[in-house]
Amino acid sequence: MISYRICLDLDNVLADTDKLMRSIIYEFTEGDVDLRYQDITTFNYWECNDKKGNFISKEQWSEIHDVFSRSENILTVEPYPEIQEYLNQIAGKFALHIVTTRLRAARKPTVEWLECHNFPEHSLHFVEHGKKHIALGEFKVSVEDHREQAEQFAAIGTTSYILAHPLNETTSNSATIRLQDWRMLCEHIVRQN
Numbered sequence: 001m002i003s004y005r006i007c008l009d010l011d012n013v014l015a016d017t018d019k020l021m022r023s024i025i026y027e028f029t030e031g032d033v034d035l036r037y038q039d040i041t042t043f044n045y046w047e048c049n050d051k052k053g054n055f056i057s058k059e060q061w062s063e064i065h066d067v068f069s070r071s072e073n074i075l076t077v078e079p080y081p082e083i084q085e086y087l088n089q090i091a092g093k094f095a096l097h098i099v100t101t102r103l104r105a106a107r108k109p110t111v112e113w114l115e116c117h118n119f120p121e122h123s124l125h126f127v128e129h130g131k132k133h134i135a136l137g138e139f140k141v142s143v144e145d146h147r148e149q150a151e152q153f154a155a156i157g158t159t160s161y162i163l164a165h166p167l168n169e170t171t172s173n174s175a176t177i178r179l180q181d182w183r184m185l186c187e188h189i190v191r192q193n
């Protein structure tokens, strides 16, 4: 009987959402804002500049987020390579809880996406932004790309991992464990917890 629970973020943790988001931003701005992976240095897309210094407004972000949430876009997101394999290994020790702050419009295609990519047995939760650590009870382990959310998990005693992206780089001390890829994350989660 598996009694420990792991909280897994979806976007940019299980799924390569950023790639699609940047291409939606490019199309939405008719090529004016051409963000590269390394330009996404904060969690908020409207605070990121492309190499010419161009950026989207917060109002544009809101519209872009709606476009992203449509079924035809959600369903084209690529899962990270071999993510199902890693989750299968983790599922030997933890009950998997996939927890996302995606918009309401994205719920149905998100369920479909998880089914069509053969994710192992899991629970799926849609919660408010920044509330994962309080919305669903106690998790032994969490995996996030959003640094503030990861730090909130760490502050209440959850072993809090961050999948490394430019957006969560920092020089400050932190109780979180930031690892470069899923091979390292999986090994750490299975061995150390």
Ligand SMILES: [Mg+2]
Pocket: 009, 010, 011, 012, 013, 144, 145, 146
């Ligand atoms: Mg995320």
